[in-house]
Every structure is written in structure tokens, then in C-alpha cells.
Amino acid sequence: MKIEVLKPGAQTQAQDLGRYGHQGLGVPVSGVMDEWSHRLANLLAGNSGDEATLEIVLTGPSLRFEAATRIAICGADLSARLDGRRLRPDRAVDVPAGGVLEFGACEAGLRAYLAVRGGFAITPLMGSRSTYVRGGFGGFAGRALRKGDVLLASDASGRPASRGPGVRPVLPSSVPREPRGQAVPLRVMPGEHWALFTPAARDSLLQAEFRIAAQSDRMGYRLEGPALERSAPGELVSEAMSFGTIQVPNDGQPIVLMAERHGTGGYPKIAHVISVDLPRLAQLGPQQTLRFEAVTLETAQALYLQREQLLATLRDALL
Amino acid sequence: MSSNWRIEAVGDRCLLVGLGTEVDPATSARVHALVRRLREQPIAGVRDVVPAFTTVALHYRPECFGPSPFASLREQLLERLSTPLEAEAESGRVVEVPVCYGAADNDYGPDLAEVAQRCGLAPEAVVARHLASAHRVHMLGFAPGFPFIGGLDPALSMPRRAQPRTRIPPGSVAIAREQTCIYPLETPGGWNLIGRTPLRLFDPAAEPPCRLAPGDAIRFVSISQADYLALLAEQHAGKAAA
Numbered sequence: 001m002k003i004e005v006l007k008p009g010a011q012t013q014a015q016d017l018g019r020y021g022h023q024g025l026g027v028p029v030s031g032v033m034d035e036w037s038h039r040l041a042n043l044l045a046g047n048s049g050d051e052a053t054l055e056i057v058l059t060g061p062s063l064r065f066e067a068a069t070r071i072a073i074c075g076a077d078l079s080a081r082l083d084g085r086r087l088r089p090d091r092a093v094d095v096p097a098g099g100v101l102e103f104g105a106c107e108a109g110l111r112a113y114l115a116v117r118g119g120f121a122i123t124p125l126m127g128s129r130s131t132y133v134r135g136g137f138g139g140f141a142g143r144a145l146r147k148g149d150v151l152l153a154s155d156a157s158g159r160p161a162s163r164g165p166g167v168r169p170v171l172p173s174s175v176p177r178e179p180r181g182q183a184v185p186l187r188v189m190p191g192e193h194w195a196l197f198t199p200a201a202r203d204s205l206l207q208a209e210f211r212i213a214a215q216s217d218r219m220g221y222r223l224e225g226p227a228l229e230r231s232a233p234g235e236l237v238s239e240a241m242s243f244g245t246i247q248v249p250n251d252g253q254p255i256v257l258m259a260e261r262h263g264t265g266g267y268p269k270i271a272h273v274i275s276v277d278l279p280r281l282a283q284l285g286p287q288q289t290l291r292f293e294a295v296t297l298e299t300a301q302a303l304y305l306q307r308e309q310l311l312a313t314l315r316d317a318l319l
Numbered sequence: 320m321s322s323n324w325r326i327e328a329v330g331d332r333c334l335l336v337g338l339g340t341e342v343d344p345a346t347s348a349r350v351h352a353l354v355r356r357l358r359e360q361p362i363a364g365v366r367d368v369v370p371a372f373t374t375v376a377l378h379y380r381p382e383c384f385g386p387s388p389f390a391s392l393r394e395q396l397l398e399r400l401s402t403p404l405e406a407e408a409e410s411g412r413v414v415e416v417p418v419c420y421g422a423a424d425n426d427y428g429p430d431l432a433e434v435a436q437r438c439g440l441a442p443e444a445v446v447a448r449h450l451a452s453a454h455r456v457h458m459l460g461f462a463p464g465f466p467f468i469g470g471l472d473p474a475l476s477m478p479r480r481a482q483p484r485t486r487i488p489p490g491s492v493a494i495a496r497e498q499t500c501i502y503p504l505e506t507p508g509g510w511n512l513i514g515r516t517p518l519r520l521f522d523p524a525a526e527p528p529c530r531l532a533p534g535d536a537i538r539f540v541s542i543s544q545a546d547y548l549a550l551l552a553e554q555h556a557g558k559a560a561a
Contacts, residue, residue: 020366020378024354025521025529026459029367125523135463135504137523192327192335237342238460240369240376242333264371264460272330275381300331301381301388308382 002066003116005149009061009103014052014120014139015259019128023263029243030130030138033218033259033282034111035275036174037075037090039311041115043318044072044092051119051154052129052139056112058285060103061145068097069155070117075174076109076283090171109175109283118155134260171314174279183209183289186277189300191246191269193236201228201252205270206292210254214286218260221281223290227252228270238266244273244281256281274300276307324400326393334377334392338404342372347457347469350375351534352404362395370533371458372467413536416501418492419547420446420514427491427515427547430480434494434511437477446541448472449513454499454537464503464521464529468537471497483509490515492539499537517550 015038018031032038038053045051054061060078065071072092073080080087081102087093089112095101103112122129122139131139140151176184194202210225228248241247245257247267256273257265258281273281274295284290295303325337336353339346350370357368357377364383369376377396381388421428421442435442454470461467471494479495484507487493491502493510500510503520520530531537542550 023367023369026465027463237372239371239374242330275331297328304381
């Protein structure tokens with residue numbers, strides 16, 4: 001089934017949970033910025049596996065669906081409309097043949113995820129359908145969507161979607177509820193180099209507010225705040241980093257590593273944003289402020305397992 | 320034995336094993352030995368094993384390890400570390416990399432003259448020492464297929480350029496500190512460019528996508544500009560035929 005790109009949107013890319021297994025070759029994981037919304041969208045569209053979704057940032061695309069199908073849009077509220085009818089985020093939507101999906105103003109959050117029943121027909125490369133734009137490979141032609149592109153969805157049935165569940169489950173959203181201007185709290189666990197920083201720097205990390213700088217992207221979020229200083233200078237040997245790692249270059253301004261990070265790096269790691277809070281961070285953009293709260297590794301993993309349990313429950317309810 | 324490594328959490332879904340603190344051949348050999356052991360005795364739930372100069376990172380799915388994921392993975396890892404890593408030999412693979420070094424009649428090594436001057440050597444002597452060094456791939460990183468190759472003759476050791484270049488042509492062979500690297504794709508970079516290889520080091524559609532692997536010994540071979548251009552054309556033709 002064809003999906004025609006009438007308008008591409010600002011930076012619309014096919015992404016899945018990432019290209020793990022090749023960081024040892026220098027290939028970044030890439031993948032979605034907001035794993036929660038991506039997984040929710042897939043479940044609501046009826047997909048049990050990790051199908052690629054379209055990651056839509058701020059300015060959405062216009063898409064025409066050749067045949068009837070079911071879609072779901074989760075995460076940011078970018079004023080989606082189907083044939084002129086306003087759609088709420090985090091719901092499954094039945095699309096008629098010829099239906100046109102459009103987006104408007106950003107009402108909340110930053111990134112929306114569009115899943116289609118059966119997933120997009122994209123050949124996996126190195127085990128993933130994720131787009132890596134800097135490398136020019138993966139996803140749809142190794143790049144963001146352009147006007148006139150035709151995407152293929154694996155759903156060729158053309159049948160109208162079955163009726164969804166009669167009762168809509170209340171689904172936790174990744175979009176922070178704090179009003180604009182209020183710092184969004186994110187939980188962190190201490191990093192390997194926590195002790196290399198001065199007591200003042202460690203206090204600052206957990207007490208100060210940080211603002212997301214304009215030069216923030218899928219690779220990393222640069223933060224502006226008090227400079228985080230080390231007790232003693234010195235070069236570190238490059239080693240592994242992860243999604244959410246907070247590294248501190250010599251200017252003391254922390255960078256949170258996001259989906260398209262390099263697999264290794266040599267700056268000290270003061271802390272890590274815990275996995276369950278990364279979707280909230282992915283929904284924040286430049287100029288928004290955040291603050292950090294410390295938790296232990298044990299707490300971070302307990303929260304992670306709770307989230308997996310919740311997703312398993314949703315899967316049972318929806319599929 | 321337990322003092323031979325350290326185990327740390329890199330966030331809530333990555334575990335790091337440190338096997339030394341210095342970038343040296345012995346540590347590198349242990350890193351590659353652990354990677355091979357984890358390939359032979361994989362741990363279910365680990366989705367990426369990433370070697371670096373002194374460390375091996377295990378990216379894992381916490382949901383595959385019961386109620387205490389980090390502790391459980393750590394335990395499985397310790398079982399695999401219970402016999403010495405030193406007992407295992409290096410991969411033994413030797414990869415030849417043809418290089419057209421910089422010269423008056425090509426622009427492949429724009430920094431060769433400056434490198435020679437700073438080392439107090441003739442450019443030919445820099446090339447000779449580069450060819451004679453015992454090179455081995457420490458790790459891949461920075462960009463897809465980008466190798467950090469150790470073993471450079473200490474006489475050629477020098478810092479990175481003060482002003483990094485914004486665009487480095489693919490195939491550029493460059494040195495900094497006691498390492499050599501090869502830029503597989505056009506990227507910015509600050510290493511000192513001394514030559515260029517026609518080898519395509521990274522092809523996302525190939526299996527494996529990288530021509531070099533950590534642990535490989537590298538033998539650089541000096542080629543003429545004519546050979547460089549011929550090999551480059553051959554690779555393009557092979558790509559077109561594929």
C-alpha cells in the first residue's frame with residue numbers, strides 16, 4: 001500500500017529502536033529519540049514487533065494513504081488532522097482509502113511518532129530500519145522525507161480496521177505537563193566519573209536549572225548552566241557511552257547524549273539520565289529548562305522493569 | 320585476579336569492563352580476547368559488545384535479566400572472566416592497506432612536509448618509518464568504519480592539528496600521537512594527513528560492512544598515484560557491477 005508524501009515536514013525520518021550490534025564498527029545506534037511514544041504508536045496501530053515509525057519534529061508532513069488502514073500518532077501534539085478532522089495524540093485512528101493526514105501548530109511536546117498497521121516496508125540494514133542521515137544510509141533512502149516520495153506500507157489488505165477496544169485505556173504520555181518556563185525534572189544516576197568533579201559541580205548538577213541550547217539535535221542535547229568543574233584536569237581514554245550519558249567537555253557545559261550519539265567518547269561522564277525519563281527529555285526543545293534528581297542504578301532499573309511490565313500489559317490488551 | 324578488571328555501570332542498560340588504564344598492546348590484546356570470548360560464549364540479552372582502547376562495553380536489555388539486571392549480568396560476565404584472557408591469541412589476521420603517500424605531484428598528503436619538519440626527518444624517512452611500524456587496530460569509532468590504529472613509530476608521534484579541517488577526503492591516512500587513522504567517509508577532522516588509500520573501508524550494504532576489525536594487524540603498502548587511481552577505478556567498477 002502506497003503512502004504519498006505531499007509535504008515532507010521539517011525533518012521526518014523513519015526510525016525504529018536502533019541499530020544495536022555495530023557500535024564496535026563505529027556505527028551509531030541511531031533510532032527513535034522517544035522510545036515510549038514509538039512503542040505505544042506501534043501497539044496502537046496493531047504492530048507487535050518493532051516496526052519503523054515516522055519521527056516527526058515540530059513541523060509535520062502531509063501524507064495521502066492509498067488504501068484504508070489503521071495508524072496511530074503518539075507523543076507531541078502537532079495538531080494532526082485526518083481529512084480536516086482533528087486527531088488527539090496517543091490514539092489509534094482508522095484511515096479511509098485516499099485519506100489525507102496533515103499537521104499544524106505544535107500544541108505540546110516536540111516529536112510525534114506515526115505508526116501504520118503492518119509497518120513501513122523498509123529493508124533492514126545492519127539489523128535496523130533506522131535512518132542515519134549523517135552516514136546517508138538506513139531507513140528511507142538514508143535521508144529525511146522529501147516532497148514526492150512514495151512510502152510503502154506492508155499492510156496490503158485494504159480492509160477497514162477492526163473496531164478498537166471499546167474502552168480507551170489511559171496511556172501515560174511522554175510529553176511533560178510542566179507549563180513552559182518551569183524546569184522539567186529528570187532523574188539521573190551517577191556516572192563513572194562523578195568523583196572526578198568538585199563538590200560544587202556535583203551540587204550544581206543536582207540543584208541548578210539547565211537550559212537546552214539551540215545546537216541540540218538527535219545526537220546530543222547541549223545544556224547551558226553553571227560550569228561543572230573537575231577537581232583535577234587530565235585526559236581520559238575514550239570508552240563507551242550510552243543513550244542518556246551526560247558528558248562534560250572542558251568548558252564545563254554538559255551534553256546529554258541522545259539517539260544518534262557516537263558509541264565511544266573521551267569526555268568525563270558525570271551522570272546518566274535514566275532510560276524511563278529519556279522520552280520526556282526527547283519532547284523538550286531549545287530554550288526549555290530542566291533540572292536533575294539523583295536516583296540509584298537499582299531504582300533506575302526497577303523503574304525500567306515497571307515500564308516493560310506496563311507495555312506488556314498494554315500489548316495483551318491491544319493485540 | 321580480581322584486580323585485573325573493573326566493572327561499572329554506564330547508565331541503566333550498559334555495563335563497562337575496564338581491562339587496564341593505559342593504551343598499550345597488552346591491554347588491547349586482553350580487550351580483543353574478551354570480545355572473542357563473548358562471541359564464543361554469548362550472554363542472552365546482550366545486544367552489542369563494544370571494544371575500546373582499554374574497555375569492553377556490553378549494551379543489554381535489562382528485561383532479560385530478572386529483577387536485578389546489573390547484578391545478574393555481572394555474575395554471568397564473571398563466569399566468563401574466570402579463566403585468564405591472556406591465554407587466547409590475537410586474531411592473527413593481517414590486512415594490507417595500499418597507500419599513495421603525499422608527494423610533490425599529488426595532494427594526498429598535505430601535512431607530510433610539516434610532519435617531516437616537526438620530526439626532523441626527510442618526508443621519505445617519515446614514509447619509511449610509517450611503513451615499518453607494527454600497526455594494529457585498537458578500535459573502530461568516531462565514524463562508521465573509522466579505525467584507530469596503534470603501533471606508530473614514536474619518532475613520528477605528534478599532536479593533532481591546532482585547526483581541524485572541516486572536510487577530509489575519504490581514504491585519507493593520517494597520524495596523531497602514536498596512532499594512525501583512515502577516514503572512511505568525508506568528515507571533519509584534526510589528524511595530520513600523510514597519504515590516501517583507494518580501499519573502501521565501510522560499505523553499509525556489505526557483510527561485514529567494515530573491512531577492518533579490532534585486533535587486525537595492518538601492513539601499509541606504498542603505491543604510486545597511477546596504482547591508486549587504477550585501484551580506485553577498479554573498486555568503483557566492482558561496486559557498479561554488484
